[in-house]
């Protein structure tokens with residue numbers, strides 16, 4: 001790979017890092033506008049209650065307070081936010097009116113000259129509530145028609161569908177064995193260190209709303225315009241805001257509606273920067289919260305023939321896009337395995353909890369955890385080695401492209417080779433010996449294994465799959481490349497970035513194509529009005545989609561340079577050759593046009609241009625997702641995403657038998673995301689994803705009590721792993737290029753996270769096996785393990 | 798609340814201002830002095846995004862009032878760069894190993910790393926992990942941050958960095 005390319009695939013310094021290291025990043029909280037007012041929020045203390053009255057008088061009387069906005073006014077003035085599935089009776093606004101549906105839901109917004117005054121006044125807003133019983137348990141929400149979160153909807157069920165792909169019952173009947181189990185994925189999220197923020201400014205002279213936000217969301221400007229009943233071109237979202245981490249969740253639509261409405265109403269800029277509690281309890285940024293019931297049918301050699309999976313997800317109080325997180329896993333519902341048939345029951349329910357949003361992988365990590373738990377259990381049942389059972393079930397390299405029962409075709413891969421790299425890297429037999437040594441010394445120890453898919457490219461086929469009224473099959477990304485009069489190259493991209501290195505990505509691909517050092521190529525984040533269609537960095541798609549669009553735009557520039565030079569050198573374009581900006585006659589390289597000469601022709605010398613050629617030197621390209629474009633079939637078979645990265649994890653854990661504390665002294669991963677554009681970035685994504693997954697497996701949970709009170713509003717309750725919890729991970733890279741992309745690249749933005757929770761759970765269960773215990777509910781927290789070990793202590797080794 | 802007049806020496810320069818006694822040090826740095834390199838992640842002392850040096854020791858500027866800094870020295874990430882904008886050794890090592898993604902935790906992380914290397918120019922891996930354990934990073938999983946600090950220590954001690962530093966098996 002490194003020989004084929006000059007810039008691509010090399011560990012080059014990124015373009016973005018320097019400004020962050022110097023402390024000169026520009027995040028939303030750094031944006032200062034003259035006369036800017038600040039919002040503090042009044043949140044519901046109840047999980048479910050009727051709002052009897054709101055008295056804003058005392059708050060309004062505070063010096064420096066400009067307004068107190070309640071839900072009654074805002075709901076009049078704006079349109080409901082939309083959901084990912086068709087739920088016309090569930091209305092959703094930034095501020096509650098009439099009733100509150102979760103503890104932390106925003107009830108009023110106080111606007112003041114500074115945040116300190118706004119916070120003071122927020123405490124003076126007197127809201128009288130009549131508490132109502134809350135729906136807390138998702139199974140109960142599913143079964144009950146008595147207590148409803150949204151009575152008008154008539155049920156707590158937001159989505160429910162049974163998919164059957166292939167002869168499931170026949171396969172179960174024919175298999176030698178079957179087993180079933182329940183696995184639980186706890187409510188956690190990505191929890192960036194920067195909370196969500198938005199600033200809005202209404203320009204009455206131009207009739208336009210300018211928005212700066214910490215956002216990573218497709219179609220953000222359109223949705224703001226819809227809610228505020230503005231024309232699309234009356235909202236301009238600025239994408240040149242550095243986003244302090246997102247991993248899916250930075251989608252604050254309600255925040256933007258709130259500041260947008262208030263900025264227009266008050267005639268001055270308004271900003272809302274969530275504090276940590278507002279973010280955790282009221283930011284609507286929780287992640288999947290899932291109960292899996294899984295059955296698998298398998299033969300004596302460990303071959304898994306069929307799987308039945310029921311997934312019940314607790315969306316919280318408002319659906320948003322949450323139900324769709326049950327849809328994305330359809331595209332890799334068998335993981336990397338040749339499982340021949342699948343029954344998948346997807347159920348999404350609402351409860352009186354904070355709403356969910358898209359979390360890294362969009363439901364992939366929980367589903368992988370369930371599948372991998374099944375594979376471990378099959379191995380345990382048959383007394384076979386867990387690596388061997390995976391090998392026996394892997395799709396073979398010679399079977400690609402490979403179509404899974406749910407209709408998606410995997411583009412390429414070599415899972416056996418990646419697994420071999422993993423077992424070599426970890427020295428698997430020696431690792432098992434080290435585990436046994438630790439066990440002999442009186443501790444619990446286990447080795448965990450997981451294999452996981454990372455679908456990339458994002459065609460959002462789950463939208464039409466889960467919502468028959470949605471016929472979206474286009475999910476594009478764009479890039480513009482311009483060459484100025486001095487010959488310098490600038491690219492425009494359509495999205496804000498949250499640390500994924502999009503500037504580096506675009507510059508590297510353009511530099512590679514045109515033969516210029518990416519260091520000199522500038523990449524600009526445009527705004528929603530000046531940009532071409534794009535869908536933001538969701539779905540591990542930017543290497544594939546922005547990389548592909550940048551490549552195409554750069555190729556157009558290169559072709560233009562070739563045609564201009566050929567015209568002036570008196571040759572056919574096929575008789576010249578392009579290198580590093582200059583074009584020379586193939587059989588007489590002394591005849592050439594330099595980059596400067598070509599640029600001069602484009603910008604000044606119309607008489608030297610080929611007749612009919614557009615002046616200037618610029619190109620734009622809008623790329624559709626490879627293989628995107630088809631609606632799902634009747635049976636729910638669909639091509640979900642084009643490219644499939646693969647990762648295999650192996651972890652060694654030690655558990656202190658007294659305290660239940662889990663330590664991870666060793667962690668290995670082997671990874672295949674096709675061609676790597678910048679290995680430093682891919683490595684960072686992988687390490688960050690693994691750390692996040694370790695958090696989801698062992699520490700992180702949005703905890704609720706039985707009355708629906710949220711108990712994890714701070715970093716003292718919601719535990720993010722620190723450098724002491726996260727091991728130094730060793731990585732082996734493998735490369736199976738994708739046949740579908742510009743350079744063979746696949747997605748890497750969600751890597752690590754699909755597999756690491758399953759690997760850690762597998763390791764903990766291997767450690768518990770000698771005492772005959774097992775835990776299939778994440779997170780596996782210290783207190784829980786300590787309790788389990790106490791009761792099992794009679795049987796301890 | 799009556800404002801109080803304070804003078805804080807920030808990145809070597811004295812800054813005088815009238816502030817409310819309840820103004821936090823981080824808000825003073827960000828909003829009064831416009832030094833927005835120092836970030837806010839939790840405002841309850843856990844994440845470390847607001848870390849600054851206070852008389853050379855790393856502290857959390859969200860847990861302190863500006864008035865408490867009267868007469869003291871405070872250094873922020875902006876103070877780590879050399880006059881003219883050149884990166885310090887630790888900053889350069891962060892760039893070289895790509896120790897960051899979104900950059901939000903980075904100023905606090907740099908302060909922690911800088912303080913560590915000042916008191917211990919040749920820390921072990923475990924000492925490094927401990928020294929940054931009060932600074933949460935959600936992007937990187939810490940691996941490349943540890944590598945950056947190891948690289949900086951190698952350079953401080955004029956050692957050739959070990960080729961295995963990045964843990965890659967290519």
Ligand code: FES
Pocket residue numbers: 836837838839840841842843844845846847848857858859860
């Ligand atoms: S903002 Fe100060 S520790 Fe988090």
Ligand code: FES
Pocket residue numbers: 193244245499896897898899900901902903933934935936937
């Ligand atoms: S780089 Fe994003 S939180 Fe550390």
